[in-house]
Amino acid sequence: MRHNIDGRKFNMDGSQRKAMYRNMADSLIRYGRILTTSERAKEVRKLAERLISLAKKGDLHAKRKALSILRTKDAFVKLFGEYAERFKSRNGGYTRIIKAGLRHGDSAQLAYIEYLADGTEKKAAKKRRRRRSKKSGAGQEAAQDSAE
Numbered sequence: 001m002r003h004n005i006d007g008r009k010f011n012m013d014g015s016q017r018k019a020m021y022r023n024m025a026d027s028l029i030r031y032g033r034i035l036t037t038s039e040r041a042k043e044v045r046k047l048a049e050r051l052i053s054l055a056k057k058g059d060l061h062a063k064r065k066a067l068s069i070l071r072t073k074d075a076f077v078k079l080f081g082e083y084a085e086r087f088k089s090r091n092g093g094y095t096r097i098i099k100a101g102l103r104h105g106d107s108a109q110l111a112y113i114e115y116l117a118d119g120t121e122k123k124a125a126k127k128r129r130r131r132r133s134k135k136s137g138a139g140q141e142a143a144q145d146s147a148e
Contacts, residue, residue, distance in 0.1 A: 007043065008039060008043055010039075010040070010043075020040075021043065021044055021047050022047075022069055022070070022071060023071060024036065024040065024044040024047075025044055025047045025048050025051060025069065025070070026070050026071040026072055026075045028044065028048050028095075028113060028114075028115070029048075029051070029070070029075040029078055029079050029083065029115075030072065030074055030075050030078065032114060032115055033112055033113070033114035033115075034112070034113055034114075035100060035110060035111075035112055036110070036111065036113065037103075037108045037109060037110060037111065038097065038099060038109040038110065038111035039109075041097045041111045041112075041113040042097065044113060045095050045097065045113060047069070048094070048095055048113070048115075049092065049093075049094050049095060051066055051069065051070075051079060052079075052083055052084075052087055052094045052115075053092075054066045055079045055080050055083055055084035055087075056084055056087060056088060058080065058084060063076075063080065066079060066080070083115065086115075086118070087116075090116075093116075094115055094116060095113055095114065095115055095116070096113070096114055096116060097111050097112070097113050098111060098112045098114070099111050100112050
């Protein structure tokens with residue numbers, strides 16, 4: 001039994017899994033959006049959001065920790081430049097996962113994981129429209145006519 005053990009195994013040993021997460025986080029930072037399976041997207045989101053928190057701190061220790069995770073210099077520069085500035089006023093929730101259908105080969109659920117476009121982006125509330133049935137309106141008019 002795997003009580004209180006967090007994370008998915010993906011049929012890999014720990015070093016392979018860690019390398020996969022690092023590569024995916026690096027690609028996500030460089031390109032802003034990647035297509036992967038929804039399970040992998042949910043796992044890499046943890047690392048991606050932790051990297052943004054490090055970038056927002058911006059001190060030497062945070063930079064060294066981020067360098068130990070990231071693979072390329074391009075991703076490091078973009079993380080501490082563009083993303084740190086973009087999300088400076090936002091407290092968490094830097095990524096979104098959008099389902100993208102099934103993969104043809106094995107019917108795995110695919111998803112896009114992406115960083116939000118703006119740090120202050122919020123969902124627009126849908127305006128609910130009430131529908132009135134024509135029956136009840138006609139019945140009310142008849143009741144008013146008979147009352148007169």
